[in-house]
Amino acid sequence: MVTVGDKYILPGRGDHDRLRVISEIHDGETRKLLRQAGFIAGCRLVEFGCGLGYVTRWAAAEGATATGLDINEEQIRASQRLAERAGLTTVDFRTANIYEPGLDAESLDIAYCRWLMVHLNRPVEAMRAIYRALKPGGVMVCEEADISAVYAEPHSAAYEEMLDIGLRAGRARGVEYDGGRRIHIWAKRAGFEVVHVAAYHPHYLNGPYKGFWNWTLRTAARRLVEEGAITQDRWNELVAGMTAADESADTVVAHCRMHQLIARKGANQ
Ligand SMILES: C[S@@+](CC[C@H](N)C(=O)[O-])C[C@H]1O[C@@H](n2cnc3c(N)ncnc32)[C@H](O)[C@@H]1O
Secondary structure, three states: OOOOOEOOOOOOHHHHHHHHHHHHHHHHHHHHHHHHOOOOOOOEEEEEOOOOOHHHHHHHHOOOEEEEEEOOHHHHHHHHHHHHHOOOOOEEEEEOEOOEOOOOOOOEEEEEEEOOHHHEOOHHHHHHHHHHHEEEEEEEEEEEEEHHHOEEEOOOHHHHHHHHHHHHHHHHOOOOOOHHHHHHHHHHHOOOEEEEEEEEOOEEOOOOOOOHHHHHHHHHHHHHHHOOOOOHHHHHHHHHHHHHHHHOOOOEEEOOEEEEEEEEOOOOO
């Protein structure tokens, strides 16, 4: 059986800057959510799809025994280097596929993932793997995007079309980039009790994060140009349209809406 369901289309060294920006935008909310879920010094936490391991390192610095898992070996090596440089001793990073994480059953207090399930073909199966690794009473904390909430106001036809292209490309690959809104459903199907849901939605009039989706969508759509799904000319027009919206001091660009979930494995499982 093929177990790698990953459809992550922005891998590689060039993605480090994007992961750093994701950390800058989201880590504040992530830390609050983890504390709300019961994160305390001494807990055993694993971050799935950890990318460059920002959250894993924070958890270790706060006293957790923390492991970051990711399918991308290069990112895992970079995460290890960053942890060594920070002098962290209760952290490790391992290359692993979420479907077969290689963790002992019932060994975790907290499982965390961000922006991972929307890249997977089988998010419910991935959550079942997390479920197995959690201790009875342990929690899964999950933050996932709904990118259909990205928009510009005044309206930008370029943003709208590029977003639509991105969502359709995801569906063609069997992944749901608007899946953040469904994480509570996926968690229930995986056997969890859903204990908390919330969402937040940053908006930018200016500043370094306003162009995040222009950057992300145009990078993802490069592959569609290579595949012949859109022409180079159309790509150029859409990028110019999004850039005009970003550069207008009167235009607000909305980031994706981030959905948050705390779900518990029953104590008597
Ligand atoms: C958008 S990045 C998010 C990284 C990190 N969670 C963050 O918020 O900064 C998605 C990550 O999921 C990882 N990933 C994708 N498919 C995976 C799989 N099947 N198993 C483990 N990691 C996976 C990718 O390599 C990538 O690092």
